[in-house]
Amino acid sequence: MAGEDTGDPRNLLKLNRKLLIQDIRSIEPILDHLYQCGDITEEEAEEIRGKATPQEKARTLLDIVATKGKKTYYHFRESLKTLYPHLEEILHRCPLHNTRLKLYCEVCECLICMDCKCLHGTHAATSVVAVADEVRSSFVSFVRENRKKLTSKHGLEISPPERKHLTVWAEGRAAHLQAQVTRRIEQEKEWFIARLYQRPGSTVSSVAESFGDRDRSTSVEEPPNDKKEQCWVTAGQSRHALCQVVHSKLCINIPKIAKVIHENPWLPPDDQRLLHRVMTLVLEEPRQVVWYDAEITVQGVNISGLKFTAGDKTNRYFVHLISVPKPCDVCEEKNWRKTQYSDVLIWAEVTNQ
Secondary structure, rough: OOOOOOOOOOOOHHHOOHHHHHHHHOOHHHHHHHHHHHHOOHHHHHHOOOOHHHHHHHHHHHHHHHHHHHHHHHHHHHHHHOHHHHHHOOOOOOOOOOOOEEEEEEEOOOOEOHHHHHHHHOOOEEEEEEEHHHHHHHHHHHHHHHHHHHHHHOOOOOOHHHHHHHHHHHHHHHHHHHHHHHHHHHHHHHHHHHHHHHOOOOHHHHHHHHHHHHOEEEOOOOOHHHHOOOOOOOOOHHHOOOOOOOOOOOOHHHHHHHHHHHHHOOOHHHHHHHHHHHHHHHOOOOOOOOOOEEEEOOOOOOOOOEEOOOOOOOEEEEEEEOOOOOOOOOOOOOOOOEEOOOEEEEEEEOOOO
């Protein structure tokens, strides 16, 4: 299904026409680039230059580019990179919804936005921004803690032992962040190289899953045989293949979680971040998660009614950031399963049939 139509990119000219006309003040560099690429004729360039105001020139330029092929559109977008980088970024959006391309559909092999996800049904999709957001969040936390520690010492004399302790702390945090970035880069490199050696017809997700196993401590329950919707085996890249059968049936109402976040601005920042992580988790790791009928309780503020359906069992789930103590209702007995994804812990109470 590679190559499925994701919309004509030239549609972004129409969706963002007002902003383009408003912000493009100098057209000469753009005209020179398009003329050198053979996208416009000398007569068309003179027609644009003959307009009285910058807005009229930009309007005529957009009209001409819109009548050309996609190649001209790409050259036009490239010409904006130096003088108008914000406009160039806009023209990299989803042509259907005019929103950022945040996901990669592994079935259609194309970038899609969050709104496009529903159009791709049950296709596996990988987040292209989750890693960057995770690293950015860790860095922001590092900066915040640095400032907090300095503020608490404002006007006070810092003893040599304490200064040494804080220096060691900062160096340790910095080393951890650097290792986090390096690890992510290495994973992407290994994923790419492994993909080169995959047999023809193998999917991107089959490689991504195998490397994902390294970063997660995941406990999954195999459903009854008569309840399996889809199952597959993933193999690790180490010498000893790591194989597991994963229940893949997953139905989650992402808009409902987004609505909870949007309609409850009073939520503590940690809980908002947690819900965002849950959405990212479902979109990024759909083949690694087993959800049965359940309600989620978010620590800090009790929010229920987020339904996850994938079978006929009824479980309780507690989801919280790893830095938050586990719920008092959770006992580390055999009927509770713990799954960790990055900075999120998921406790699942497994009920007997």
